[in-house]
Amino acid sequence: MLISIIVYQMPTLNKLSHKLIAAYDQATAPNHEKTVSVNPLVAEIATWYEKFRTAMDYREDEVILRSTIERILKRRLAFGGSGQSIAAPLIRELVWARYFPDSTIVESQVTQVVSEIDLHLRLENEINKKHRINRGKASEWILHLLSSEIEHILKPNDPKDIMSNFIFGIFKDLVMITDDSEETKNIQVFVAVRRAYANDDIAFLRYHLFKQYFEKLTIHNVDKIAEHFPAALERIEYHFNYPLKDRIYSYVKNQSIPFLILDDVLRKHKGKVFSITSNEELLNSEILSACNLRYSAIAGKVKRAIIRSVIFIFFTKAVFALFVEGTFERMIYGRILWSSIAINTMTPPLLMIIVGFLIKSPSRENSVRISKKINTVLYDEPPFLDKPLILKKKAGNASPLLWLVFVILWLATFVLSFGAIVFVLSKLHVNPLSQTIFMFFLAIVSFVSFRINRTAHMYILKDKKDNLGSLIFDFFFMPVIQVGRRITLGISQINILLFMFDFIIETPFKGIFAFFEQWFSFLRTQREKLD
DSSP states (O other), X not given: OOOOOOOOOOOOOOHHHHXXXXXHHOOOOOOOXXXXXXXXXHHHHHHHHHHHHHXXXXXXXXXXXXXXXXXXHHHHHTTOOOHHHHHHHHHHHHHHTTSSOTTOSBHHHHHHHHHHHHHHHHHHHHHHHHOOOOHHHHHHHHHHHHHHHHHHHHSTTOHHHHHHHHHHHHHTTTEEETTSOHHHHHHHHHHHHHHHTSOOOXXXXXXXHXXXXXXXXXXXXXXXXXXXXXXXXXXXXXXXXXXXHHHHHHHXXXXXXXXXXXXXXXXXXXXXXXXXXXXXXXXXXXHHHHHHXXXXXXXXXXHHHHHHHHHHHHHHHXXXXXXXXXXXXXXXXXXXXXXXXXXXXXXXXXXXXXXXXXXXXXXXXXXXXXXXXXXXXXXXXXXXXXXXXXEOSSOOOOOHHHHHHHHHHHHHXXXXXXXXXXHHHHHTTOOHHHHHHHHXXXXXXXXXXXXXXXXXXXXXXXXXXXXXXXXXXXXXXXXXXXXXXXXXXXXXXXXXXXXXXXXXXXXXXXXXXXXXXXXXXXXXXXXHHHO
């Protein structure tokens, strides 16, 4: 009898993934420069303050550091100054709040930040000299560019950027726009990847496209950039409003989960990734382990999101709603209607609690599907994650009558959704102003709950097919969620309480931190003299 023996050979890495593994495996040379160190007691107090402050400014976790840098820059630049006077205190504040572990930021990074602050301030000054551009707009752009650059200085060679470039290399060949240029398509894929995988906000997106447009800002090109800044701004904003951007984003977002898990595996085994990827059984085991860790972390992440959301909504309500509602009821009814206020106050946390109870951990089957996707990404040449997305910028000749019907139906959903809420509240004898406030906060809570629910299910590979439940949800609840999104973004821009914290409370508060840190340092010096 002839017995055949089949020897299984592990597939080799494709070209893209080979470069990715090499980037993750690259060793980091130890740095023996002097570092920034802070007092641990001051850092403990500052950390609690920062948690409270960031909870009031609802943002994704991935952009909190950049937005904090921007916030500190705004506060310190409002009183004047230069890179020399701003950089060191800014970095100390970040270390106080434990955005970076103690003694991990070196002096050369502080020097780089000094240079970048001066360079960006010079760019803003040159822009205002050469162009009649809205100064507020120019200042916003400079703060976005500068805060993003500072984060990249303090977090060099971030694996998030390495993985984003890898994902772009895959999806740029899977997306086609038949009636637009290759350059436009590549920019749209790049923006979609940064949004879907890295969770970049508008500031980070502006920063990345700005660097694509001009390359890195230096002392040698600052005048040239200032000269062409308005044209660049217009071009970049065009890409943010591109008609196909949401279609491309959704396509990339639906395939981003395997890359999050792959990043976990590669970070965990940095320095020995090639040995992991050459052993299929070990690789799949590590993928399943990474999935389980992500799943177990969901509950904590959702809990933090709920707490931050409740704080955000409570303080917004305290400033804008309770004062107005109470004053109105005293003027019209001669007393405060506590039942209306109770309904308005209790609904947001109850909805948040319901969202928490509905969270379910993904199944093992989901992890196996992720593992298969990762193997496709690493070994297939080229990686085929999904059917190519073929788009056309100019839509076909749709019937104007049909579009009119769609618009009417869409408006009908708003009427039905908010009309049902008004009907129920009227039956509960809630006055018109309280009804308006209720719908105002219900819209905010609905949007925040939608975001939290999306976070809870962010690692589940979903079937693209719509079912009856999703269609009903879209019809009745999507209008409320969309209104909530617009309100939430608007509040984040004009929240008076945030202004008070940043310019009235935070300035003396951080001054006190600095005083006590120097005082503790003085006491330590005096104690050492006794030894």
